[in-house]
Amino acid sequence: MNIDRRSFVKGVSGLTLGAFTPLMASESHKEVGLSKKSPYETLRFDVIVVGAGAAGVPAAVAAARRGVKVVLLEEDMTPGGAPVDMYVTFLCGMPRVGIFNEIIQNLNLNHTLAGSPSKTFGKFGFEGKNHWWMPSSVAQVVYELIGNEKNLTLMCGARVEDVIIKEKGNRTQVQGVRIVREKGMQDILGKVVIDATGTGCVAAKAGCQVMYGSEAKSDHNESVGLEVSDGKVQSCTWMMLSQRLKKDAVLPIDELGINGLEDDFEYWASKKYKAEMLQRDAGIYLHWGATVSCKNTLDPVELAASQRECLTQLIPRMKLLYEAGFMVHLAPRMGVRECRRIKGEYILTVDDVIQGRMPDDKVADAWYALDAWGMKLPKEILDTPPYGIPYRSLIPVGMEGFLTAGRVISGTKLAHSSYRVQPICAGIGQAAGTAAAMIAALDTDVRSIDVxxxxxxxxxDKMFDGYGGNF
Ligand SMILES: Cc1cc2nc3c(=O)[nH]c(=O)nc-3n(C[C@H](O)[C@H](O)[C@H](O)COP(=O)(O)OP(=O)(O)OC[C@H]3O[C@@H](n4cnc5c(N)ncnc54)[C@H](O)[C@@H]3O)c2cc1C
Structure with missing residues (x-):
């Protein structure tokens, strides 16, 4: 499904618009200038990155290392994104390169739950073992990384609420963003703004064309997919950790109804591997606590309804664990896998993924299965070959001074089901940050740099070395 400002205007004049009319209502503005009465001074940077998650952190660090002034805006009080606030601290996909590799190597060296660092960690995707880290460890490592960059300013509790834009011919020039502060709004201007929010909310505010939910395969000439779009997004999961409280407590795997994951263990803590798991007996597990569908991940009422449904499943599981001698740490946020995708100069398709296409303007490598949660796909295409992310997919149609990074880039729902994982989002982020630094330094536009x-x-920066060794 495509939504843009023009369709909103049509919608209010009486044509059908679907479920998203209220959301798009505030996004029909043409120009938004500086705040007239802000109690806060206007800040100026070369590059503005919105969202300090899997993509935003490498984007901001990469740009800062290229010598331009960068601000990283995060609405939470802690940077880190999904691993920190949704407890998604397990990695899928490859390659694990660049700044992301720095993060996970630090995690392996200083924060491993296995007791001592894995010697072969990072050589392969899983080195035959599963790894995850405490969410607070990820936050700590990300803080350290950001703190080492003198050109990078981190602002936490800094929710971007609006975008400063100017019409420029037939395009829209993004000039900055507006954050919410205690006494009002604060304007922040930049030569390039990167939307790494995971939801695409900044792009939507700027008036970008938005894709949401499943398409029909004919919409983008894809060889697999739905005949007719059902508009659905991937399920949401509320993640949790369980931790042994009583010395002799045994994880109640048989009764729990969901798997758990030990760090540095070859298998999931499931009935199937019970004997081995009990022998190793780590005492702390990561669980995909409860998974539910959400009718519309852009609608606060539907999100709350999905959370309630998750809790209905979670409460008996938490009780069971507590009675067995385990305490549960529930993630602060329910994990939302899918939100807006921002239509760019190129829409990456499932065929790009399953054919392993490497476009001329490739800026990130990617390798992960199609993981479409709930959509049945032919078995033989699930395991994809490595493929490339084109720079054009980071450039929203009709916009200047603006890039996207992470899972919000331009691709179909099926392609997104592969590239949305953290290592790939991080590679896209590093590419966006490096591009933004070039654009800012040359004082040019996103389409004018030499790819x-x-x-x-x-x-x-060894971003394309992943398949040769370090992945
Ligand atoms: C339940 C679940 C399970 C998953 N399992 C795995 C897995 O096992 N392995 C794997 O590799 N990946 C997994 N993923 C996917 C992966 O975690 C995400 O797709 C990835 O983190 C996306 O990275 P991102 O940087 O685009 O967004 P995020 O990591 O979500 O970061 C976005 C950041 O932007 C901030 N933000 C949003 N709006 C604003 C605003 N207006 N102003 C300021 N800041 C803002 C957010 O607070 C957040 O910190 C899972 C995801 C979920 C939800």
């Missing part, structure tokens, strides 16, 4: 030079820089 070959960008690729050379990414190559020098």
């Amino acid at each position: 070959k030079v960008l690729q050379q820089q990414l190559s020098a």
